[in-house]
Amino acid sequence: MTRRRFIADEVSGDRAALIGEHADHLARVLRARVGQDFDISTGQAVRRGRITSVANNRVEFELIEEVPEASLSEITLVLAVFKFDRMEWAIEKCTELGVSRIVPLIARRTESHLAAAAAKRVERWQRLARQAAEQSRRTAPPEIAEPIKTSEALNLPGALRIVLAESEEHTLLRDVVNPPAGDAGIVLAVGPEGGWTEDELQSFQRAGWVSASLGNTILRAETAAIAATAVVASALNSL
Numbered sequence: 001m002t003r004r005r006f007i008a009d010e011v012s013g014d015r016a017a018l019i020g021e022h023a024d025h026l027a028r029v030l031r032a033r034v035g036q037d038f039d040i041s042t043g044q045a046v047r048r049g050r051i052t053s054v055a056n057n058r059v060e061f062e063l064i065e066e067v068p069e070a071s072l073s074e075i076t077l078v079l080a081v082f083k084f085d086r087m088e089w090a091i092e093k094c095t096e097l098g099v100s101r102i103v104p105l106i107a108r109r110t111e112s113h114l115a116a117a118a119a120k121r122v123e124r125w126q127r128l129a130r131q132a133a134e135q136s137r138r139t140a141p142p143e144i145a146e147p148i149k150t151s152e153a154l155n156l157p158g159a160l161r162i163v164l165a166e167s168e169e170h171t172l173l174r175d176v177v178n179p180p181a182g183d184a185g186i187v188l189a190v191g192p193e194g195g196w197t198e199d200e201l202q203s204f205q206r207a208g209w210v211s212a213s214l215g216n217t218i219l220r221a222e223t224a225a226i227a228a229t230a231v232v233a234s235a236l237n238s239l
Contacts, residue, residue, distance in 0.1 A: 004030070005039040005046070005137045007130060014063045016040050016049055023059040032059060039067055041139050069139055073236035074185025075099045077142075077229060078153050080107040080192035081118045082221045090222040091125050094229045095132035095142055100185070102129070103156070104147040109194040118147040150200050154207040158187035163204040164228050166195050168213040173228055176212050177235040188232055190225040 006026065008016040018026055026032045032051055040049030040061055046069055049061035077099045081087065091102060104122070106115045126144045133141035162176060177186065189204065196204075205211060214227055 002137075003037060003039045003048070005041060005134050006049075007041045007043070007134055007140065008049075008061075011042045011063075016042060016061045016063055018059045020057050023057050026059050027054050037064075039137070041134075043140050045069070046139055073098070073100075073233070075229065075232055075236070076101040076103060076156065076158060076185060076187040077225065078103045078105050078156065078187060078189040079225055080105045080190060080196075080221070081110045081114050081147065082193045084114065084117075084121060086220070086222040088125065088128055090225040091144070092128055092132040093226045095129045095138070096136040097226070097229045098138070098233050099142050099229055101143045101145065103145040103153065105153050105189070106147055106149050107192045108150065108197045108200055109192045115147075122146060150203065153189065154203055154209075156187050158185055161187040161189075161207075161209045162212050162232075163189040163196070163201065163209045164191065164224060165201055165211045165213055166218060167198075167201065168211045171210070171212045173212040173214055173231050174235065176210050177232050186232055186236070188228055190221065190228060193221050 006018055006022070009019045009022055010017040032054055034051050034054060036051050038049050039046050040063060046067040047063040048065055048067060049063050051059060052062050053060045075098065077094055079087070079090065079102055081104050094102065104118055106118065122144055126141070129141040129144055160178065162173065164173065189209070201211065214224060219227065
């Protein structure tokens with residue numbers, strides 16, 4: 001039977017621990033007991049962990065052998081901020097699909113109250129990404145960056161940088177994705193509700209980004225983010 005996986009809060013040599021609500025879920029909800037085995041990610045590797053103690057808000061493990069892991073391609077998702085409930089769903093699903101970094105972006109059409117509140121949501125987004133990473137058996141959750149403006153996103157590094165654009169009529173996303181050389185990876189930018197403004201798209205293009213679309217269907221922002229991530233991950237053999 002496949003073992004449940006947790007990302008350790010503390011690691012020291014061959015010892016690891018979950019703390020706080022993280023440990024409480026394992027101890028109370030899953031009724032963990034001393035001697036049980038789980039997969040424990042240390043951030044660098046995944047090892048079989050055997051519970052050595054269970055206490056209030058703390059579960060400790062002895063780390064045993066390493067568990068073989070397939071490597072994920074480097075995919076940075078630049079995600080324009082939109083309605084938080086839908087954005088959280090996109091973050092969760094794109095984490096499951098294997099993105100390595102999510103960069104929230106304040107676009108021209110991001111609603112002002114969402115833009116003002118975005119920075120305060122980062123901690124929650126990180127927590128959701130961690131939970132999704134454990135559920136999907138990843139070694140580590142994606143990094144969730146602090147929100148940035150479109151002008152700051154233009155110079156993000158990547159071997160291939162793609163901006164998803166509804167107005168793109170000739171180039172499909174699936175036709176431009178190729179495994180990048182080296183470790184720079186792919187950067188994928190997805191716009192807000194209402195899409196990018198023409199000025200923003202021109203700025204991306206002047207900065208060397210490739211415009212691509214998912215076809216003729218107009219998708220909601222969260223659907224576009226998930227579908228585009230799936231296309232890129234599949235093309236890079238991450239799925």
